[in-house]
Amino acid sequence: xxxxxxxxxxxxxxxxxxxxxxxxxxxxxxxxxxxxxxxxxxxxxxxxxxxxxxxxxxxxxxxxxxxxxxxxxxxxxxxxxxxxxxxxxxxxxxxxxxxxxxxxxxxxxxxxxxxxxxxxxxxxxxxxxxxxxxxxxxxxxxxxxxxxxxxxxxxxxxxxxxxxxxxxxxxxxxxxxxxxxxxxxxxxxxxxxxxxxxxxxxxxxxxxxxxxxxxxxxxxxxxxxxxxxxxxxxxxxxxxxxxxxxxxxxxxxxxxxxxxxxxxxxxxxxxxxxxxxxxxxxxxxxxxxxxxxxxxxxxxxxxxxxxxxxxxxxxxxxxxxxxxxxxxxxxxxxxxxxxxxxxxxxxxxxxxxxxxxxxxxxxxxxxxxxxxxxxxxxxxxxxxxxxxxxxxxxxxxxxxxxxxxxxxxxxxx
Amino acid sequence: xxxxxxxxxxxxxxxxxxxxxxxxxxxxxxxxxxxxxxxxxxxxxxxxxxxxxxxxxxxxxxxxxxxxxxxxxxxxxxxxxxxxxxxxxxxxxxxxxxxxxxxxxxxxxxxxxxxxxxxxxxxxxxxxxxxxxxxxxxxxxxxxxxxxxxxxxxxxxxxxxxxxxxxxxxxxxxxxxxxxxxxxxxxxxxxxxxxxxxxxxxxxxxxxxxxxxxxxxxxxxxxxxxxxxxxxxxxxxxxxxxxxxxxxxxxxxxxxxxxxxxxxxxxxxxxxxxxxxxxxxxxxxxxxxxxxxxxxxxxxxxxxxxxxxxxxxxxxxxxxxxxxxxxxxxxxxxxxxxxxxxxxxxxxxxxxxxxxxxxxxxxxxxxxxxxxxxxxxxxxxxxxxxxxxxxxxxxxxxxxxxxxxxxxxxxxx
Numbered sequence: 080x081x082x083x084x085x086x087x088x089x090x091x092x093x094x095x096x097x098x099x100x101x102x103x104x105x106x107x108x109x110x111x112x113x114x115x116x117x118x119x120x121x122x123x124x125x126x127x128x129x130x131x132x133x134x135x136x137x138x139x140x141x142x143x144x145x146x147x148x149x150x151x152x153x154x155x156x157x158x159x160x161x162x163x164x165x166x167x168x169x170x171x172x173x174x175x176x177x178x179x180x181x182x183x184x185x186x187x188x189x190x191x192x193x194x195x196x197x198x199x200x201x202x203x204x205x206x207x208x209x210x211x212x213x214x215x216x217x218x219x220x221x222x223x224x225x226x227x228x229x230x231x232x233x234x235x236x237x238x239x240x241x242x243x244x245x246x247x248x249x250x251x252x253x254x255x256x257x258x259x260x261x262x263x264x265x266x267x268x269x270x271x272x273x274x275x276x277x278x279x280x281x282x283x284x285x286x287x288x289x290x291x292x293x294x295x296x297x298x299x300x301x302x303x304x305x306x307x308x309x310x311x312x313x314x315x316x317x318x319x320x321x322x323x324x325x326x327x328x329x330x331x332x333x334x335x336x337x338x339x340x341x342x343x344x345x346x347x348x349x350x351x352x353x354x355x356x357x358x359x360x361x362x363x364x365x366x367x368x369x370x371x372x373x374x375x376x377x378x379x380x381x382x383x384x385x386x387x388x389x390x391x392x393x394x395x396x397x398x399x400x401x402x403x404x405x406x407x408x409x410x411x412x413x414x415x416x417x418x419x420x421x422x423x424x425x426x427x428x429x430x431x432x433x434x435x436x437x438x439x440x441x442x443x444x445x446x447x448x449x450x451x452x453x454x455x456x457x458x459x460x461x462x463x464x465x466x467x468x469x470x471x472x473x474x475x476x477x478x479x480x481x482x483x484x485x486x487x488x489x490x491x492x
Numbered sequence: 493x494x495x496x497x498x499x500x501x502x503x504x505x506x507x508x509x510x511x512x513x514x515x516x517x518x519x520x521x522x523x524x525x526x527x528x529x530x531x532x533x534x535x536x537x538x539x540x541x542x543x544x545x546x547x548x549x550x551x552x553x554x555x556x557x558x559x560x561x562x563x564x565x566x567x568x569x570x571x572x573x574x575x576x577x578x579x580x581x582x583x584x585x586x587x588x589x590x591x592x593x594x595x596x597x598x599x600x601x602x603x604x605x606x607x608x609x610x611x612x613x614x615x616x617x618x619x620x621x622x623x624x625x626x627x628x629x630x631x632x633x634x635x636x637x638x639x640x641x642x643x644x645x646x647x648x649x650x651x652x653x654x655x656x657x658x659x660x661x662x663x664x665x666x667x668x669x670x671x672x673x674x675x676x677x678x679x680x681x682x683x684x685x686x687x688x689x690x691x692x693x694x695x696x697x698x699x700x701x702x703x704x705x706x707x708x709x710x711x712x713x714x715x716x717x718x719x720x721x722x723x724x725x726x727x728x729x730x731x732x733x734x735x736x737x738x739x740x741x742x743x744x745x746x747x748x749x750x751x752x753x754x755x756x757x758x759x760x761x762x763x764x765x766x767x768x769x770x771x772x773x774x775x776x777x778x779x780x781x782x783x784x785x786x787x788x789x790x791x792x793x794x795x796x797x798x799x800x801x802x803x804x805x806x807x808x809x810x811x812x813x814x815x816x817x818x819x820x821x822x823x824x825x826x827x828x829x830x831x832x833x834x835x836x837x838x839x840x841x842x843x844x845x846x847x848x849x850x851x852x853x854x855x856x857x858x859x860x861x862x863x864x865x866x867x868x869x870x871x872x873x874x875x876x877x878x879x880x881x882x883x884x885x886x887x888x889x890x891x892x893x894x895x896x897x898x899x900x901x902x903x904x905x
Contacts, residue, residue, distance in 0.1 A: 104555050108555070135574070138578060142579075143584065150581045150592055153576065153594075164552075165552065165563075168567075172557060
């Protein structure tokens with residue numbers, strides 16, 4: 080007896096710009112219909128259309144000085160609900176059977192943190208039932224049901240997270256993230272025109288790239304993909320070409336020393352100046368910042384002179400307003416000179432699993448920057464990444480020289 | 493021991509025009525906040541803001557030639573969800589605690605008829621819980637959950653229905669229907685400037701008025717109110733004045749012979765001409781119309797002449813397109829001359845529980861119309877209503893003379 084070949088299952092995720100108007104929705108519908116016509120089971124995840132989320136937020140601001148988060152979630156969840164209904168209509172219009180499901184209907188459970196909830200569980204029996212009936216299942220991204228039975232949203236990058244988590248729960252063959260770029264690039268093509276698309280990249284590299292400000296996918300989605308071994312395919316909504324596969328590290332990947340150059344201009348440097356050099360100082364400062372939910376990234380403590388010390392670190396620029404007074408106060412309480420701020424910085428990083436086996440990456444990086452007279456203000460390193468803080472005005476020059484230095488301008492094998 | 497006075501509970505329903513923009517939503521919020529501040533428990537039912545339902549329907553038409561009803565309901569339900577979230581924000585901004593609930597969250601269960609479902613059950617435990625916590629509970633009108641766990645909408649007048657059904661299930665002290673008119677009028681003030689507001693009217697009178705084209709409330713909501721004895725207060729969103737109470741018939745109501753004059757210009761007359769006069773003819777014609785879901789209203793069968801007969805009846809003009817070919821075919825199959833159509837008609841009716849005890853209402857009506865040279869084409873009567881079909885061009889004159897004849901121009905006691 081011949082064993083029936085198991086039908087493949089794909090999760091396809093489309094962002095808000097892909098469903099911004101009727102024509103775009105119809106194009107997505109054709110893409111989904113084509114996939115299903117090739118005998119593949121399809122679960123689609125969509126975001127709210129175009130600017131709808133912003134429009135809804137504006138409406139909220141119109142009626143309330145401080146909109147309660149539960150109600151914001153109730154409001155924002157309508158955006159994805161509009162998308163799934165319209166996409167289901169467009170797909171059915173092409174002759175595929177389809178059904179739309181809100182996050183709660185799809186069995187996506189989340190925690191209590193309104194506007195930035197985490198997915199706690201996926202119970203996909205409804206999705207399985209509908210797939211068995213031969214339907215395309217269209218799920219609202221960005222939303223779930225919390226233990227109060229309230230609708231909650233998953234925060235930035237939430238639709239990617241929905242897609243990856245569903246792919247994991249459904250044991251999908253792949254999770255396709257459709258976007259308006261062709262994939263993951265060696266660096267931002269607007270900064271370095273010779274930037275090239277990466278064919279395959281490991282979760283860890285992608286995590287380091289995301290953390291360093293690369294905008295293709297949020298770190299939280301990649302973490303989930305890594306945990307459950309979900310193969311992600313980032314590709315263009317507007318082309319049939321292969322994009323970038325984000326996958327488990329495999330042999331051969333390390334042949335490429337550096338996979339990409341990332342940069343982040345949304346950071347600022349904060350320093351607590353001339354504070355006494357004694358144990359517990361750092362804990363005081365960073366404890367106070369943790370209390371107000373400010374994440375600190377790179378940290379440098381200068382060598383003590385005359386029993387005095389400077390501590391510098393980077394925070395997101397958006398957090399500066401609440402971070403500065405706290406650092407200033409703690410610093411003065413410790414007998415220091417208060418806080419110094421430098422907003423005109425950028426973080427530049429080279430990333431690659433190849434670093435683990437290739438020595439001297441950091442040295443090559445520093446030499447390349449020095450060759451362009453770029454001063455390095457802070458340095459941090461991980462197993463697969465070296466980051467430097469430079470002047471914001473040096474950022475582009477730094478990215479370009481590093482891109483060239485590590486041979487990224489030609490397509491890596 | 494003194495017994496605590498039981499807290500009153502009101503259901504307040506606001507239509508789409510009352511929540512069309514931020515200012516209007518804030519005004520509704522103040523109204524709700526004021527009510528709660530007087531120690532009354534409040535459940536609010538709202539429709540989708542302004543033209544949102546039309547906008548959503550247009551979006552559906554943009555992506556599908558024939559949008560599936562399940563997905564239409566998924567789409568349309570977002571309208572009320574936007575309203576409840578925004579209204580909850582606005583109410584909380586005034587200092588009242590509030591919580592928004594979709595129809596399914598509020599425990600409103602409906603049948604399978606997408607886009608025009610009936611409410612099958614209300615399980616208000618969640619509403620009770622939130623009321624006990626001192627919250628204003630804001631429920632999305634027009635929607636419920638069907639046995640498939642799908643969102644479904646309740647069709648025209650669905651938000652009124654939600655409000656009345658909730659008032660019944662919660663045993664509310666009253667159901668306030670806020671609208672852009674001051675209440676129920678003796679007739680349409682645009683047709684008869686002397687029309688006056690009715691203070692109290694019985695369910696049955698209101699049902700007859702609704703059936704005759706009066707637009708304040710749909711018959712289905714009044715039927716539910718009558719069944720469960722819900723006192724309805726129709727009143728203006730823009731004024732604190734009392735509106736019209738729709739209540740169980742009480743003594744004294746019959747002192748007013750006629751409560752109102754209704755008219756309906758959305759009817760058309762259809763006739764099957766010269767068909768043989770034999771048993772079963774009417775059943776054939778009206779059976780065929782029932783099969784295509786066309787409701788027939790007034791029916792007249794002329795006296796047989798030479799074994800031949802005419803049958804005339806009224807249908808909604810919107811149904812003409814599908815009704816005519818069916819009537820034409822059945823008529824010819826029966827050996828008749830086919831269908832005759834007259835779209836230029838209007839239905840005019842006088843309504844009042846007083847008719848039960850006051851003889852001669854119909855005669856006074858016919859005399860008044862004859863006095864104006866208005867020809868009566870069809871007549872039908874019920875216990876509390878007399879309806880006549882007249883030429884559309886005679887409609888205004890007919891309404892005015894009847895309004896005067898039955899003494900409605902002064903405020904009825």
